[in-house]
Amino acid sequence: MRDSSTTRNRRSGRGKSSGATFISQEASAERGKTTQSATKSRKQSGDLSENLTTILSQKVVGQPAATRVIVPYIQMYQAGLAPEGRPVGVFLLLGPTGTGKTKTVEALAEVLHGSEKNLLKIDCGEFQMEHEVAKLIGAPPGYLGHRETQPMLTQQKLNSVTSEKCNLSLVLFDEIEKAAPSLTRLLLGVLDKGILRLGDNTVVNFEKSLVFLTSNLGAREMMREINPDFGFQSVKPAERADLTSKLQNIALVAVRKRFSPEFINRIDCISTYQPLTPESLSAILDKQIADLQNHVNTRLGARSFTLEIPFEARQFLLRKGTSPEYGARELNRTIHRHLTQPLATLVATGQVEAGARVRVNLAEDGEGLRLQATEPTAVEMPAHPTVLIVDDNRDLLHFLERLMADAGWKLLTAETAAEARKRAAADRPNAALLDYMLPDGNGVELGVEFLQGAPQMLVIVMTGTILPPEEEALCEEHNFPVLRKPFLASDVMNQIRSRLIPAAGART
Numbered sequence: 128m129r130d131s132s133t134t135r136n137r138r139s140g141r142g143k144s145s146g147a148t149f150i151s152q153e154a155s156a157e158r159g160k161t162t163q164s165a166t167k168s169r170k171q172s173g174d175l176s177e178n179l180t181t182i183l184s185q186k187v188v189g190q191p192a193a194t195r196v197i198v199p200y201i202q203m204y205q206a207g208l209a210p211e212g213r214p215v216g217v218f219l220l221l222g223p224t225g226t227g228k229t230k231t232v233e234a235l236a237e238v239l240h241g242s243e244k245n246l247l248k249i250d251c252g253e254f255q256m257e258h259e260v261a262k263l264i265g266a267p268p269g270y271l272g273h274r275e276t277q278p279m280l281t282q283q284k285l286n287s288v289t290s291e292k293c294n295l296s297l298v299l300f301d302e303i304e305k306a307a308p309s310l311t312r313l314l315l316g317v318l319d320k321g322i323l324r325l326g327d328n329t330v331v332n333f334e335k336s337l338v339f340l341t342s343n344l345g346a347r348e349m350m351r352e353i354n355p356d357f358g359f360q361s362v363k364p365a366e367r368a369d370l371t372s373k374l375q376n377i378a379l380v381a382v383r384k385r386f387s388p389e390f391i392n393r394i395d396c397i398s399t400y401q402p403l404t405p406e407s408l409s410a411i412l413d414k415q416i417a418d419l420q421n422h423v424n425t426r427l428g429a430r431s432f433t434l435e436i437p438f439e440a441r442q443f444l445l446r447k448g449t450s451p452e453y454g455a456r457e458l459n460r461t462i463h464r465h466l467t468q469p470l471a472t473l474v475a476t477g478q479v480e481a482g483a484r485v486r487v488n489l490a491e492d493g494e495g496l497r498l499q500a501t502e503p504t505a506v507e508m509p510a511h512p513t514v515l516i517v518d519d520n521r522d523l524l525h526f527l528e529r530l531m532a533d534a535g536w537k538l539l540t541a542e543t544a545a546e547a548r549k550r551a552a553a554d555r556p557n558a559a560l561l562d563y564m565l566p567d568g569n570g571v572e573l574g575v576e577f578l579q580g581a582p583q584m585l586v587i588v589m590t591g592t593i594l595p596p597e598e599e600a601l602c603e604e605h606n607f608p609v610l611r612k613p614f615l616a617s618d619v620m621n622q623i624r625s626r627l628i629p630a631a632g633a634r635t
Contacts, residue, residue, distance in 0.1 A: 348381070531620075
C-alpha cells in the first residue's frame, strides 16, 4: 500500500521534462527502499564517516596530514556534538601555490554534496580596497546605491550550496591575505559567533558551515628553504620531516605578522601544505588524463576514441606542467595546450574515426607531442546491444526499459544479484548496469564476477553515495565507469555507446 500511495503522489506532481522526471522518480524510489536497504544505507553512511580521510587523501594527492585534520570536525557535526553559536570549524590553509589548498575544499564539496561546485567561494582579490567590502554585505540604508548593491553573503546563498545528502555548507575565502583589513575585521564576528549582519540589518547564520581561509603567506620564504641558492643546504637536501617543521614555522611567523591575535585565536586549525613529491605529481597527472578520457567519452558519445599516452609523453607533460615554484598549477594548462587542443583539431578536421585509438608520442626534438590516430578495431559490435540492468528500484527499471526500447536495444532487468546471475548466464548481455547496493549483494563485486565469465562485457556501476576506497580501487582496476545518482538518462546512453559500440554507432 505504501508503494501505491507513493506512486499516486508522484503522478499527481507538476509536469517535468523526461530527464527531470527520471531524477524525481529516482529520488522517490530511493526514499521508498525496504527496511533492509535502509539498514544498508545507514551502514554505508557510517562507512563514509570512517573512510572520509582516505577518500579525501585520494582526491587531494600528497597532503594526507592536511586533509586528516578536517575530518574530526565533520564527524563531530554528524554526531550532533558541534559547538553552538559558532561555525562547525574554521581552517586556515597555508603553503606554496599549486599544492592543493583550494582543491581540498572542492574535493570536500564533492564528497559531501556530490559536486565540487557546491561551495560558496569568495575571491579575496576582489576586495583589496576598503570600499569594496560593501559588496559582501551590501550598503546600509541611506547610502547611494543601497538597493542596487546585492550582498554576496546571504542566508539564501549559504543554503543553496547544501544538498539533500548533507546540510553542512562550505564557505571558502580564497587568498585571504589579499583582502583589505576591514574584511578580516568583518570576519571576526563570523568566526567567533557564527553571525554576520548585512547592510539591511538581516542576519546570516554560519552555525552549519565550515569556513576555509587559504593563503600564500610565507610562500617565498618556503621556496628559499626548499631550494636554497647557496650554502651547505644547497648541496645536501633537507630531510622530509625536518623540512615539514621548518615550513610550518615559516608559515606561522608570516601569519602572525599579517593578522591580529584576536583573528588568529578564532581559527580552529592552521594547516601547512607541503611541496608535492614527484610521485604525487605523477598521480595527479594520471588522474587528469583519466578525467580527459572520461570527458571525451561523455561529450562525444558514439564518436569517442581511446587515448594512449606512453611513459615518455607523460614525462614531457610533467616536465612542462610542474615545478617546485608552482607545483601542479600549470599542469592543467599544459594538458590543455598539448593534448586537448590538438585532439580538438583532429576531431574537427575528421582525422579521428569513432572507436579509433589516438597514440600520443614524444616529438623527435623532445619539445612537443605528436598525435597519431589509428584505424578503429575490426571487432564487430552489435548496433543494438543487450543490456542487463540490476536494481531493486522498479521505477528506474521501467524508465530505462522504455528509453532503451526506443533506441532499439534489448533490455534485461533484475532486482537481485541472484536473479542477475541467471539472466547473464542465459542471455549473455553485452553490457551490465549494476546498482552498488543490492538486497543480496554488492554491485561492484557482481561486476567483477561477470567479467570472469565474459571478459568483453561492459560493466557500469550506479551509486547514490560515495563508494568505499576498496570498491573505488576495484572500479579503477577493472575500468568500471561510475554513475552518481541522480543522473540524466543521456549519461547512461552515452557511456554504453562510447565504450561498447563506437564503431557501429558511426555506421548507423
